[in-house]
Amino acid sequence: MKINEQPVLTWIVLLLASSGTSAAGSQTADIGQGQKRAAVCFACHGEDGISQIPGTPSLAGQDRNYLETALYAYRGGQKRQDPTMNAMAQPLSDSDIINIAAYFSEMVPMYAGGQRGACGD
């Protein structure tokens, strides 16, 4: 039995990692609700998901599951300790987190040089 457990576990991990579903499970994200709930994030992270404040991350186009995990960690207050983000995440429901993460992840990241839409490396 021992010999076969590792490959099976590996496959389960890979399947979960590549599923594209929310970190919370199979709940479908509501982008519209995410946009409404994300309004409170815009002051720092930008309405277009591009932060203009040094030290604050841009969220546009960021990995959805990563954003969810980060928000859960900020809400929990243990794994991520940041006074502002802990306070901001506190009132969020699981659905809020899933929707907000989906909303920002669908945004277009800013191109190099700070110009959205200016193509080229």
Added chain:
Amino acid sequence: MKINEQPVLTWIVLLLASSGTSAAGSQTADIGQGQKRAAVCFACHGEDGISQIPGTPSLAGQDRNYLETALYAYRGGQKRQDPTMNAMAQPLSDSDIINIAAYFSEMVPMYAGGQRGACGD
């Protein structure tokens, strides 16, 4: 005195926030050294700073000071608790962190749809 302290403090905060220097102070980043030191990050965050692993953030074009702050927090192990990142950040010097943050922040973010260089919203 009390009346004037707040505006002065506000200006100091704003000046620091807009200085564009590293979070660690005025140390100049060495992008080349950052690239070398960042090699260990590529397996998960992508050689081009675009993660292909759900749950792992892309770093290309991310705010430089934010990346520094995150790395310091992972290295400290208190404010950000993540077994992988705590272990990865542990051996980094302050210069490593400044250089790695600068290296990723200078990269071109991926465009929407997963195609680097495919212009358009």
